[in-house]
Each structure stands twice: as structure tokens, then as C-alpha cells.
Amino acid sequence: MADNHSVERGYKKDSYILAVQSNPIHGPSQIEEKRPIRELREPSPLKEESKNGAILTVEELNEYKNDPFWKKLRWILYLLFWLTWILMFVGAIIIIITSPGCAAIATKWWHSAIVYELWTPSFQDSNADGYGDLSGISSRLNQLRKIGVNTVFPRPFIAVDESGLGAVDYTKIHDKIGSLDQAMSFIEELRSKGLKIVIDIPIVATSIDHDWFQRSAKASLPENSDFASYYYWKRNVNPSDYVSEYKNLGIFYFHLQNRSDLAILNWKSPHVSKDIKKALSFWIDKGVDGFHFGHVDFLARSPDGMQPDWPEISRILEDVCEHVNMYRNESIVAAGKDIFLFASPEPLREEHKKLLIYDAKLDGIINTELTKVALQNKICYESEHHVAGCANEILSDLLSFHNEHSDIIPIWQFGNSFVSRVASRVGSRSHAELLALIQLILPGANIFYYGEEIALRDIENIPYPQRGAMPWDDSINSGFSSAPPTTLNAHLQPDYQNINFERQYSDTNGYVKMFKGLARMRQMNNVLISGKTYISKTVDNGFTLCRFDPTTSEKAIIVAVNFGKTSTVQSLADLPPFQKYSHAKTGQVIAINSNPHNYHLRETIDLSHMEIHLGPEEGIVFIVNA
Structure with a gap:
């Protein structure tokens, strides 16, 4: 059974310790004397016993410290460490500078847009009045x-x-x-x-039927005075394709070329700008x-x-x-x-x-x-x-x-x-x-x-x-x-x-x-969104145009067209992708016009001769397999 004296565990008897004699009721009762400081510097029996093991004494370490072989090895390892660190740092910088992004460059929504301009009255009639309308366009949006x-x-x-x-x-x-x-x-x-x-x-012109023009022509009336400057009115000028007389009244107004029904707005007027x-x-x-x-x-x-x-x-x-x-x-x-x-x-x-x-x-x-x-x-x-x-x-x-x-x-x-x-x-x-x-x-x-x-x-x-x-x-x-x-x-x-x-x-x-x-x-391909563009010269009624990214190995996209009535051969050798990817041997057709002769969709084509053969009025688009 343990007595009322307990000693802090984990220290050898010759180590410097502060032992506390405890009494469960009365608390600390006695403090052991401190050993002399010189005794602390003496090797412990444990370290004396470990000379043949993994732990070395200070004296043993000093032997290696002053040994010429070990001094040289330490310097070599030190230099290798810093040289490796510098090379890794420079490499990281190069990678950051030269590496492409994972996706296309961020752009505004219109930068690669397919905009469909339509003449509304002729596009789709929704209410059987014979005139195209907005509801008609809505009915065709899915198409x-x-x-x-x-x-x-x-x-x-x-x-x-x-x-x-x-x-x-x-x-x-x-x-x-x-x-x-x-x-x-x-x-x-x-x-x-x-x-x-x-x-x-x-923002340039209005119809002469516009309320602004009608009131501007009658600006002498007090209620129309603010409209006097909405258009360019002149006296003593010669009529031309750009200037016409208003109702034989001796005053002239400016309009679009040969369109006297479309009067030009005067943007010097603050009223025009505001409206x-x-x-x-x-x-x-x-x-x-x-x-x-x-x-x-x-x-x-x-x-x-x-x-x-x-x-x-x-x-x-x-x-x-x-x-x-x-x-x-x-x-x-x-x-x-x-x-x-x-x-x-x-x-x-x-x-x-x-x-x-x-x-x-x-x-x-x-x-x-x-x-x-x-x-x-x-x-x-x-x-x-x-x-x-x-x-x-x-x-x-x-x-x-x-x-x-x-x-x-x-x-x-x-x-x-x-x-x-x-x-x-x-x-x-x-x-x-x-x-x-x-x-x-x-x-x-x-x-x-x-x-x-x-x-x-x-x-x-x-x-x-x-x-x-x-x-x-x-x-x-x-x-x-x-x-x-x-x-x-x-x-x-x-x-x-x-x-x-x-x-x-x-x-x-x-x-x-x-x-x-x-x-x-066009909406998802990085090369079509932000790649460089190169167009060849016309040869035998045809030419080529390619899109490519000069900083990456991403596949180039090429369109080759022949407007002639006979077959033609278009060289690819001068196109940038073929100068960079001289090992390119094949391509894949991704689009053809409705007049195919030599190709079909998704066909793999041989590009090893760096030329493309086109039939009369034939056009294709293909991806280069670089």
C-alpha cells in the first residue's frame, strides 16, 4: 500500500526534481532539498548506458561536428536544399505564366452570341390577321x-x-x-x-408624322415652343438629298439621305437628349x-x-x-x-x-x-x-x-x-x-x-x-x-x-x-470563343480559315471552302496549327454544307499531306487532332 509520501513519476533518482510530500488532510508537509547545480551537468547513468544505442551524448556529437567529412557533407546538403527550393519556385512561376485557364476567358454575354434578326411582320402571324406579331415570335422560340x-x-x-x-x-x-x-x-x-x-x-431620325416633328413645325405657338430645337430648321439653304423644304413655307429641315419623310433629330437640344x-x-x-x-x-x-x-x-x-x-x-x-x-x-x-x-x-x-x-x-x-x-x-x-x-x-x-x-x-x-x-x-x-x-x-x-x-x-x-x-x-x-x-x-x-x-x-468551345484567327489567301476559288489557341495544345478548328465549279486542293501547310503541330495526321469533320462530295459528318480525314481536297462548291469544318 502506498504511504502518504508520493514522488512525481518519470524522473530518475539522480535528476533534479522537486518532490512534494503530500498529506491527504494537511496538504504539503515538506520540500526536499535542491541538488547542487554541478550535479545537473553530470551525465546520467541512462545516457552512459546508451553509447551503443541511438542516443548520443554532447561529447559524441562534438566529435562528428568537427569531423572534416561530416562538415563537407552538411554544406553539400545545405546547398542542395536551397538550390532545389529556388528551382521549384522558378518552376512554379513559369507554370503560372504559361498555363492556360481551365475554361474559356470570362466574357460578356454578347461576345460569342448568335443574334437572330427578324422582320416581325413577316415572321409568324398568331391571330390570323395576315400580319406577323410578337405572340407569333413566341410560338417559334423553341425552334x-x-x-x-x-x-x-x-x-x-x-x-x-x-x-x-x-x-x-x-x-x-x-x-x-x-x-x-x-x-x-x-x-x-x-x-x-x-x-x-x-x-x-x-436615335437619329423620326418620322415626320411623329408628334415631336409636328409640334416643332408649329413652334411659333406658345404650347410648342420647347419643340423648336428638336430638329434642324434652316432658311436660305439649297435643297439636296439631305435637305427638304417644309410645305413650301420657305423653311427647310435636314433628313436622312433621299428620305424626306425621316427628319434628323438635333442632339444639341437638351430636350432631345432628355427624351x-x-x-x-x-x-x-x-x-x-x-x-x-x-x-x-x-x-x-x-x-x-x-x-x-x-x-x-x-x-x-x-x-x-x-x-x-x-x-x-x-x-x-x-x-x-x-x-x-x-x-x-x-x-x-x-x-x-x-x-x-x-x-x-x-x-x-x-x-x-x-x-x-x-x-x-x-x-x-x-x-x-x-x-x-x-x-x-x-x-x-x-x-x-x-x-x-x-x-x-x-x-x-x-x-x-x-x-x-x-x-x-x-x-x-x-x-x-x-x-x-x-x-x-x-x-x-x-x-x-x-x-x-x-x-x-x-x-x-x-x-x-x-x-x-x-x-x-x-x-x-x-x-x-x-x-x-x-x-x-x-x-x-x-x-x-x-x-x-x-x-x-x-x-x-x-x-x-x-x-x-x-x-x-460556339457557346462552349474555348477556341471558338477566344482563339486566334488566321485566314489564307484565295487559291483556285477557295480558301481556308482557322481558329486556334497558340498557348495550348487544344485542338484547332478549320473551315475550308470552295466557291468554284471544279474541284480544288487547299494547302494547310501555312496555317499556324500545322506549323506548331507538325505531327498532326488526322482531323474529324464536324460540319459540312448541303453540297457534299468528298466528306461526311464525323468522318476521320487524313491530314498527313497537309492539304484538303474539296469538290465543286463544297465546304467543311474539321477539328485537327493534335
Whole structure:
């Protein structure tokens, strides 16, 4: 049995200890004397016994400390440690600098958008009055989503004149396409399907039927005095394509070229600026995702109205953009929302494009040069019976500009509501398909005019031949409307029973399937979203264009097209991916046009000879297996 004295365990008897003699009742009773300090420095019997074991005494360690061999070894290990640490640190820095991200570069939603511009009155009628409307568009949204569209651009949307260029009322819906309530339902339907909407706001001109113009023309009346400065009124000027007299009263107003029915707004007037900004705020609150500004080269003009004043145009647009960006953050509906602001002036010189992006702060300028591509016009070559050289030259110039200014996001468009359809301009549906194949591979945003996904042609001998009824199927009125044919607002395509959306969508090798595959691929493929672009020169009526990432081994994507009537061989040797991946032997076809000769979808092709063989009017897109 233990006695009342207990000693702290774990110490040997010769160690220095402080022992406490305990009494359960009376507490500590005695403290043992401390040993002399010199005894603490004496080796313990335990360490004396361990000379042949793992534990060494101080004296034994000193022997190794002063040994020349061990001193040298320690220095070598010390230097190796720091050299290894430095190399690892430098390696980590190199990896961080050179390694690609795991996903595509973060972009705004419009940077790789497929925007579908449509002429609302001709797209789909929902109430059998023969006139397309917003509810009709809603009924076709699933079909648009299926082919890869992510943004809808209905024209007209707000109340405008028949042409669509001049505003009639900035805060009302065009009365033939629906009401404001229907517009809100339409926007909500788009949102529920994950789609965006951009609308055209004519900030340049109004119809002369607009209330502003009517009151401005009668500004001598006290109640109209504020409207006196809404437009450019002049006396003692000569009439021209840009200036017309008002009702033979000796006063003249400025208008769009050869359009005396569309009067130009005077942005020097604070009333104009205030009212247009108010309209933009109105539509931001209604859920609109972007605004298109057409004919901005008419925002400010020279004194005779014949030349654009670009510095002033830039100042006006900067003011508009600042308002939109400020208001979207103030709006409860649009707080933090990215709103796309873009314009489509006539083809611009590079310095003017840079002015509108860097100074005016627009998000993009449509490359309207492509709307000029046509057989044997002033731009394309008279000697060609196709548009290969013309398209290649324009694209090369534009790509060179955007490669030089990579922060300017390109916007591509071959057709729209105001120009002849691509298939009619180039004289061939096959050539229109080839141009669309190229467009779908280009970097940036793409705008397709409705019907381009099935290579529609113009309808001859009507005021606006590019605005025919959309042929959905081969049923009565091509599925556009159930109204009696005699009451249709839009003219039917003469060949709608053969060329229609449903038929081409059902065709495994149809053009629509090609469009769908590439349009959807653009939303998820890093190379198509942010890769570099290279275009070859035209050889034998064909050329190639490729997208690639020079910093990674990610697979390159190449489109090869032949506009000629005979077969051609296009070299791949000069394309950057083949210079970097000289070991590349195969590729996989991911898209073909509707005129295949040598290839089929998902086919593996031999690239070991660094060339591609194309049949007449054939086009393919393939991924290089690097």
C-alpha cells in the first residue's frame, strides 16, 4: 500500500526534481532539498548506458561536428536544399505564366452570341390577321433555340414608320405587332427560355408624322415652343438629298439621305437628349438586354448636312452610353445587368471605328462591309463568277483590324432588313451556305437575318424583297399564317414547298443541321470563343480559315471552302496549327454544307499531306487532332 509520501513519476533518482510530500488532510508537509547545480551537468547513468544505442551524448556529437567529412557533407546538403527550393519556385512561376485557364476567358454575354434578326411582320402571324406579331415570335422560340440562337432581335419592335428607320413613338409598341402588355409577356417568355432580346432604337431620325416633328413645325405657338430645337430648321439653304423644304413655307429641315419623310433629330437640344434617355430608361426597366443604334453617321452633320461630324457623333454616343450604364445600376429591374450597346453605320474607316469604341464607349460596331458582298459589284471582282476573292479580301482586312485591336469585339453580319438577301446577292444558295459556314467560325458576335439558316432568296418585284414571309413548312401559307392568302401582309416564297425550315431541319445532311451544330458549339468551345484567327489567301476559288489557341495544345478548328465549279486542293501547310503541330495526321469533320462530295459528318480525314481536297462548291469544318 502506498504511504502518504508520493514522488512525481518519470524522473530518475539522480535528476533534479522537486518532490512534494503530500498529506491527504494537511496538504504539503515538506520540500526536499535542491541538488547542487554541478550535479545537473553530470551525465546520467541512462545516457552512459546508451553509447551503443541511438542516443548520443554532447561529447559524441562534438566529435562528428568537427569531423572534416561530416562538415563537407552538411554544406553539400545545405546547398542542395536551397538550390532545389529556388528551382521549384522558378518552376512554379513559369507554370503560372504559361498555363492556360481551365475554361474559356470570362466574357460578356454578347461576345460569342448568335443574334437572330427578324422582320416581325413577316415572321409568324398568331391571330390570323395576315400580319406577323410578337405572340407569333413566341410560338417559334423553341425552334430558334434548337438551332443555337441565344438572342432575338425583332424589327420593328417600338412604333416606327413602314421602313423601320424612323421613330413614331419611343415608348409604344408598333401597333400591328402587339400591345405593351404583349411585349412584356414576350420578354418574359424569352427570359424563361434563357434567351436575350435586343431592340432597335432610332436615335437619329423620326418620322415626320411623329408628334415631336409636328409640334416643332408649329413652334411659333406658345404650347410648342420647347419643340423648336428638336430638329434642324434652316432658311436660305439649297435643297439636296439631305435637305427638304417644309410645305413650301420657305423653311427647310435636314433628313436622312433621299428620305424626306425621316427628319434628323438635333442632339444639341437638351430636350432631345432628355427624351431619348428617358425612352432608353423605360425599356431598360421593361427588361430589354441591348440597344441597336442605326445610321449613327447622321447623328451630327456638317453645315450642309452632307458629311458626318465624327467628333460630335462620338460625344453624343458617349453621353448615351454613360446614361445607360448609370441607369442600369439604378434600376431595380436591371441592377448589375450587362446591356449590349451596338451600332451599324455605313462602312467606316478604322480611325472612326476606334473613335466609337474607345471614346464613345459603344460595345461594338457591326462590320457592315460584309453586306456589300455581291456578284460583280463595285467591291467584288468582275472576272469572278462567285465571291471567293471578294469575301476573302474583306474578311482579311477586317480580321487584321480586330487582331490588331483585340479589345474591339467584332460583330459579323452578311444580311439584314434593309439589304438584298445573301443568296440573291451572290446568285447561289450554295455560296450563301459557304459564307454562313465561314461566319459561324469567325470570332465575336454573329447576327443572322431570318431565313439565312435555310439560304432564302429575295422575292422579286416587291418593295422590300428581303422581307418575305418565313417559310416554316409546306402547309398553306408556308406555316406563316392561317389567314386567307389574299389578306397576307407578307409575300410567300415561291419555292416554299421545297425550301422551308421543317424540311431542312429534318434532313440529316441539311444546311440547318450544319448551322445548329456550329452555332451551339460556339457557346462552349474555348477556341471558338477566344482563339486566334488566321485566314489564307484565295487559291483556285477557295480558301481556308482557322481558329486556334497558340498557348495550348487544344485542338484547332478549320473551315475550308470552295466557291468554284471544279474541284480544288487547299494547302494547310501555312496555317499556324500545322506549323506548331507538325505531327498532326488526322482531323474529324464536324460540319459540312448541303453540297457534299468528298466528306461526311464525323468522318476521320487524313491530314498527313497537309492539304484538303474539296469538290465543286463544297465546304467543311474539321477539328485537327493534335
